[in-house]
Amino acid sequence: MNIAIDAGNTYAKVGWFEKDNLVRYQNRLLWPDLISEIQQNEPERILFSSVGNSVEDFRSALQRDIEVIDLTPDTPLPISKNYDTPQTLGADRIAAAVGAQFLYPGDDLLVIDMGTCITYDFLDKEGSFQGGAISPGVKMRFSALHTFTKRLPQLEPVPEAELIGKSTKGAIESGVMNGMLAEIEGIIERYRHISSDLRVVVCGGDVPFFESRLKPTIFVVPELVLIGLNRILRYNVAL
Template sequence: MNIVIDSGNTYSKAGWFENEKLIRYTTGLSFDQLIETIRLELPEQILFSSVSYTEKEFSEALQLPVRVHSLSSETPLPILKQYETPETLGADRIAACAGANFLFPGQDLLVIDMGTCVTYDLIDKDAAFQGGLISPGVKMRFKAMHSFTKRLPLIDPEKEPFLIGKSTKTSMLSGVMNGMLAEIEGIIERYRHKYPELRVVICGGDITFFESSLKPPIFAVPELVLIGLNRILTYNVALQ
């Protein structure tokens, strides 16, 4: 069994895999909770991807005889990188694209990850990561309106708001949620104009707000980053 870990600034997510099959996953873990969770079931291999902790810090905290791999800009990948600044490329972006390419090989793919920021990344049919764009996420947009004005409240996103807001709150909801939907649909359309056979794969915590409103075919794969991390892990194990 393999464990892959996506560790963010505040919380971590871990996935358990038997070969290429995701058995289970857990999220919202603090670093200490992550260590305790892994100790309950000794894996064969671990891939650790983190923006907050080093591989050394993780291994020293774990104190188990397990091979720990880490994801960095130097890690061999099952996909190509055609990106001008690969050292700045976020691990979640490359992992999501590796996961999409594993699930849908030989296809032009637009991978949309809806987290704190929304990333749109193209991986072509030759498994080459071409790059993409980064846009503010839903909660960031609400927070920006609240932070940069004196009277607009901080509100939470809601599914399918009315197009015409009848109050300040509902107007903000319409602006952010309908604006985000229009952005997603517009960018997909522009990419499909260039890549007619494009397949769209969407993941991230905020997909629940939009997946029912997006025009098919859109493939929602909530744990795409974990699937990609495991694909990177098995690729590196095979190289040994």
């Protein structure tokens, strides 16, 4: 069994895979819990992607002889990158694109990841990553309104927001939630001018706020990044 690790600054997500099948998933693991989990259930191989810890620290903490592949800008991929600055391309963006291409080969793909930031990335049907856009995520938008003004309160995302806000709170909720909805729908529509048979694949923690309200057809794959990381692992093992 192999595992794919997507480690952020605080928490890690881990997917356990039998070949291409995700058989177990764990979320919000702190670093000590992550290390303990792997030590107790030793995998054959690990794909490690992290923004907060080095692969050397990870290998040292494991104290096990397990093959660990570090996802870097130079790691071989099953897709190509038509991107001007590949060394700055975020691992989550490329992993989500790889996951989408694995699930829907031969399609033009718009991959939307709704996390701290919302990212839009276009992968053509030949498997070439073309780039896309990075925009503030929903919580970042609420925080910005509070941080950069003197009197607007700090609010949290809501499942539904009235279009016409009847209070300051309602107006902020409408501006952020309906504004982001309009952004997503507008960008999808603009990409459909590039590809009329575009497939839209969506992941990320903020998807539940928007998936039922989006008019365009979308395919929600919550563990898309982990699926992509596992695909990268298997691709490198086969080389």
